[in-house]
Amino acid sequence: MTAKKNIILFWFTNDWGKYGSAYEEIALALAKNPDINKVTCILPPVKAQDQRFMANIHRHTKNLMVITPFWQSINKSGIGYRLRKWFNYRYPPLALLRLYLYFKGYRKENTVLWVYPPHKFIPELINNIPHKILITQIVDTNNFRVDENHNIEFSMMQYTELAQSANLVITSSANNHSVFSKLNKNCLFIENGVSERFISDPSDFPFIKNNIQPRLGYLDFIYQLTDIELIRHIALSRPNYLVLxxxxxxxxxxxxxxxxxxxxxxxxxxxxxxTPSFLRNLDICLMPHKDNDYSRSLIPLKLFQYLASGRPIVSTKIAGTERWEDLVMLSESYDAFVHNIDRTFETDNLEKSTIRINAAKAENWDNRVERMMSKLIEFS
Incomplete structure (x- = not known):
């Protein structure tokens, strides 16, 4: 790479710092990369009652900023309403944001726009923020979401358009790679990773040491991917275990x-x-996910966090788990899932905990981003 790049990342949800989502870990890894100058993470615009000017700007590290734009550059209410209305019309937030980034050293020739669809704000960013390279990253496929607030038609259209127009498409599942590589020859398959903060020391079952009830734990978004009936079956089949x-x-x-x-x-x-402490204090980590179109479009981030904790894992047999069958107890039925929990308590040990942790160390976000950067160099 002839010169260091500036990265502008756009994520489709206002959740920085809440869940450690993929974009957050990638932004942190990019900010440490020697080929990157600055990283700015832009989140979707919001309305703010106590708004002062343009956006909420948070400097996370020396070269990583997180910006949440406001829908208007300044509040409409208050003294000088007409002047405020004129100012918002004359200087919309994106125009001011573009000027702000310019003073921070962002130029077309040194800027990469890196977007995570779907979101209606993405076209505005593409049209208003000068950039030389466009990266579209698909962490899952929202086409398969069933919640009533989601516009599937819009998602399908935007996924296709961005995949075709991007210089580089990055997918985190084999299923998505098979779909989007047909739309763009520069399409990478790079799985989710794990942050170093999750890497634990090997340990045996906590319930033995603490003389407490065995604890089975599921940590994730609880939505259409989660098999609630499987969790119910586990709880009813093994009433002596606590299910968190x-x-x-x-x-x-x-x-x-x-x-x-x-x-x-x-x-x-x-x-x-x-989260790392919560996982370390479980006896078994559960991944009771349904096998459906949505689950096949992603590889669970929690899988790598579970491995890094050293705790044993019992999972349904879903996309992304096949290469971990030596380290994860995979289950093809409800009864098999419960049987695998029993087997885990009988056979797991400190040596297996060590193996899981060592395996997770190779799946860190720095390594993932290094692969992404190697491909990015080709466009410089």
Whole structure:
């Protein structure tokens, strides 16, 4: 690479710092990369009651900024309404953001625009932020989402358009790679990774050391991917085990009634900084995911975090787990899942914990980003 690049990352959700999503870890790894000068992560615009000017700008590290634009450059209300209205019309937030980035050294020839669809703000960024290279990264395929607020038609159109127009497409599942490589010859398949903060020391079952009830844990978004009925089957089959469910609820837990079971406890979202500790204190990590079109479009980020914790893992047999069959107990039925939990308590040990952790170390985000950068060099 002849000169260091500036990266502008756009993610489709305002969740920086909440869940350690893929874009966040990639932004942090990019900011440490010697071939990168600066990284700016732009999140979707929001309305703000106490808005001052243009955007909320947070400097996360020396060369990593996180910007949340406002829908108007300044508040419409207050003294001088007409002047404020004129200012918002004359100087929209993206125009000011573009000027701000210019003063920070972002120029067309040194800027890479890196977007994660789908979002209606992406075309505005492409049209208003000068850049030499466009990267589209597909972490999952929202075409298969079934929540009523999601516009599937828009997603399908934007995925296709961005895949065709990008200089580089990055996918995190084999299924997505097979789809998007047909739209763009420069298409990479790079799985999710794991942050160093999740790498633990090998350990045996915590319940033995602490003389407590064995703890089975599921940590993830609780939505259409989660097989609630499988979790219910586990809890009913093994009432002497405590089943912990953690993560944002997409509205299915309460309706299922599963938390009324005496050995099932929903603890809500675990702050990202506390996630490694939460996993280390489980006896077995569960991945009770449904095998459907949506699950085939992604490789769970939690799989790598589970491995790094050293704890044993019992999972359904879904896309992305096949290369881990020596380290993960894969289950093809509800009864097999429960049987694998029993087998894990009988056979797992400190040596296996060590093997899982060592395997996870090679799956770190720095290595993932290094592969992405190697491909990016070709466009310089």
């Amino acid at each position: 469910i953690a993560g944002p609820d997409g509205g299915i837990l309460e309706a299922s009634g599963i938390t009324k079971l005496s050995n099932v406890k929903y603890i809500g979202s675990v702050p990202y900084g506390q």
